Amino acid sequence: MAHTRRALPLPPAFYDRDTELVARGLLGMTLEHRVGGSVVRGRIVETEAYLGEHDPACHAAAGRTARTDPLYGPPGTAYVYFVYGMHWCVNAVTRAEGLPSAVLIRSVEPVAGIETMRERRPRARSDQQLCDGPAKLCAAFGIDGRQNRAALWKGPLRILEAEPISDQDVRRTRRIGISRARSWPLRWNVVRRATR
DNA sequence: TCGAAGATTGTCT
DNA sequence: GACAATCTTCGAG
Secondary structure (H helix, E strand, C coil): CCCCCCCCECCHHHHCCCHHHHHHHCCCCEEEEEECCEEEEEEEEEEEEECCCCCCCCHHHHCCCCCCHHHHCCCCEEEEEEECCCEEEEEEEECCCCCCEEEEEEEEEEEECHHHHHHHCCCCCCCHHHCCCHHHHHHHHCCCHHHCCCECCCCCEEEECCCCCCHHHEEEECCCCCCCCCCCCCEEEECCCCCC
16 A cells, blocks of 8 residues: 555444444454554454344343443443353444444454464464454454453554445355354455455 | 364353 | 353364
8 A cells, every 4th residue: 555544543433323334334444452562453354243132142132241231331342252261252332322232353364463463373374364263363462351341442452444345345144153043144254355 | 175072161040 | 050252173085
């Protein structure tokens, strides 16, 4: 890219919209995490929407509990949860307070800080495998429970505006990795590389 | 290259 | 006590 205008974080208003629009809109955006002196960045290429208490696959379907409480919080904050006894996953909370919906970030492409990612995920055999899964990207980015409820527009953990992905490069499919409400078409991913 | 199964712990019934 | 928005390894073809 020739001249990069300074990347701005997506404002809270970006997240205070229909969750499906947010999931689609996050494709192509930049996930960034600063820890100590190191910065890692990635391009979001896969997301999933979780719509609220009426969505059986959404954690909020169980109601408001200590675990799901962040989903009820303000839009643009992080919901980081622990699964399978060993993995962390990160979501962006969407819609107004009291509407417990969110977008799971499932996959990103490494953009910066690849050395740091490799240190955190020495088992990855290729750069692509560093963060092509929800738990992998949390490991590569150093995301864990400490980022739960963090504001994504000003934290050390942020999502920055970047080149949007055009419709012809986006595919919408069913959600994966879940047992309930599997058939709902709430997963978006980038099918073609925008770079050449 | 693909499918099956184990790892491991917080949360809710 | 069951199960989970996953990743990795291992064995078969």
